[in-house]
Amino acid sequence: MSDTATVVGEESDLQGGHPVTEAIADGLLPGRIWLYTNYNCNLACSYCLTESSPRSERRELDPATMIEVAKQGRALGFTGLGVTGGEPFLLPWLPETIVAMAAELPVILLSNATLFVGERLERAAVLAGHDVSIQISLDSHIADVNDMARGPDNFDKVVEAVPRLIARGVHVRIATTTAWSPDDDRLEPLRQLVTSMGVAPEDHLVRPIVRRGRADELSLGIEARPIDIPSELTITADGAFWGSFGPTVRGGRLDTDLLLTRTVLPLSMPAEVLVGLLKGMPAGNDARLGIR
Amino acid sequence: MSRIDLLDAATAPISAKSSFADGDPGPIVAALANVPELLGPTLGFVGAALGDGAVSTRHKEFAILRTSALQGCQYCIHAHTAVAFDLGLSSDEIRALRGEMPIEEAFTNDAERRLIRWIDAMAGATGPIPSTVWEDVRTDFATHLLVELSVTIGATLFLNRFATAFELPTSAATAERLEEAGMQ
Numbered sequence: 226m227s228d229t230a231t232v233v234g235e236e237s238d239l240q241g242g243h244p245v246t247e248a249i250a251d252g253l254l255p256g257r258i259w260l261y262t263n264y265n266c267n268l269a270c271s272y273c274l275t276e277s278s279p280r281s282e283r284r285e286l287d288p289a290t291m292i293e294v295a296k297q298g299r300a301l302g303f304t305g306l307g308v309t310g311g312e313p314f315l316l317p318w319l320p321e322t323i324v325a326m327a328a329e330l331p332v333i334l335l336s337n338a339t340l341f342v343g344e345r346l347e348r349a350a351v352l353a354g355h356d357v358s359i360q361i362s363l364d365s366h367i368a369d370v371n372d373m374a375r376g377p378d379n380f381d382k383v384v385e386a387v388p389r390l391i392a393r394g395v396h397v398r399i400a401t402t403t404a405w406s407p408d409d410d411r412l413e414p415l416r417q418l419v420t421s422m423g424v425a426p427e428d429h430l431v432r433p434i435v436r437r438g439r440a441d442e443l444s445l446g447i448e449a450r451p452i453d454i455p456s457e458l459t460i461t462a463d464g465a466f467w468g469s470f471g472p473t474v475r476g477g478r479l480d481t482d483l484l485l486t487r488t489v490l491p492l493s494m495p496a497e498v499l500v501g502l503l504k505g506m507p508a509g510n511d512a513r514l515g516i517r
Numbered sequence: 518m519s520r521i522d523l524l525d526a527a528t529a530p531i532s533a534k535s536s537f538a539d540g541d542p543g544p545i546v547a548a549l550a551n552v553p554e555l556l557g558p559t560l561g562f563v564g565a566a567l568g569d570g571a572v573s574t575r576h577k578e579f580a581i582l583r584t585s586a587l588q589g590c591q592y593c594i595h596a597h598t599a600v601a602f603d604l605g606l607s608s609d610e611i612r613a614l615r616g617e618m619p620i621e622e623a624f625t626n627d628a629e630r631r632l633i634r635w636i637d638a639m640a641g642a643t644g645p646i647p648s649t650v651w652e653d654v655r656t657d658f659a660t661h662l663l664v665e666l667s668v669t670i671g672a673t674l675f676l677n678r679f680a681t682a683f684e685l686p687t688s689a690a691t692a693e694r695l696e697e698a699g700m701q
Contacts, residue, residue, distance in 0.1 A: 467531050478522075480528070481522075481524060481528050481529070481530050481550075481551070482527065482528055482529065482530065482531060483530070483531050484530035484531065484532065484553060485530065485531065485532050485553070486532065486552075486553060486554040487551075487552045487553075487554065488554055494554065498532050498553075498554065502531060502532060
């Protein structure tokens, strides 16, 4: 890590009006940073943006980099962190790293929740009491429909894991990926199921399938241009990207069209490139497709 | 076939799109775009080092083509053979700079011969530049011109190794021109 990283991360920089800090304060740059911990997964969902599966290369971020991103992100004025994969909980060092990151900024941690049994469940429980939410995917109240996209027995594992996590004091959100709009009445049984598991309605997120990665190969979901994708700074082992839908994979190859920089630290470097691009974009609503 | 992905308008990083806005920017840009944060600074340096300056374009092309030939960079030799033709160098001069005939047979101007010997010492050898070569070139070329040419040679050495390492392909248009001129 360069010395520059330390200098950029100092509190005094904020008082000087760093362009990234100003862009976040002005609402030009979203306040959340996404991190892809790894690309491998125990599942192989049909719409996966990164073609993640048990056979995928791990390509993981190391814990020190993740914690440094959190520290520098806070110093630059970012307001939250999102952590995704692959399946992050395949990484044995994950819970303690997330706790360290949450000491800097609130963390939303995405998981398929199929690993929360036995020792892994207790390891996840260390997140209780910290500013961390585990966001778990559940796409239908009908097991077969959910499992068609997400794999056998996924539904059963999720509905068992969610109450276990909540019982251990872990904050849980549910994310539903669907072709239906968030207010579609057909989602009502799922909303009821989510509530019955102890998840608050405001912690149930409904979002569309984005046609990138494996979803593009299967012609699933909605087409999205860069301006349609929330421009959240996204950090991976392959570099920094425009948005969490940026570092997608198709046909085994990483999409580079939304790549910002290969350099991820100091964080100010990719963040400044992103701000520069945003300042050059026409005014508009970059969340018009409801992609979250 | 290149050893690495040569990005195009569809795969170019969003931070490098402007380099692809006017069509195919060529394999060097297409390769550099894999690390988009290096694209601007590298092109800025290379553009300044190889572009117009106080040194004449003829002598600058001596440095580029001769260095490329000494380094055996096929991509750069092909590209700058075409450039040398455009700048009005004769076939014999180009062949000599490419190492295909003696310099003395193609160049009659003593100052240019001394310049090419200095380029050879800069780009085709290691260690110090022999005093006689330095003193000879100094008789005809001012310090600032030699500083500029040394930067041109340095940038060319970088491009030579870059293009050779990744086996960048000669463009079809350049290959066609060289074939017509009998200089593949």
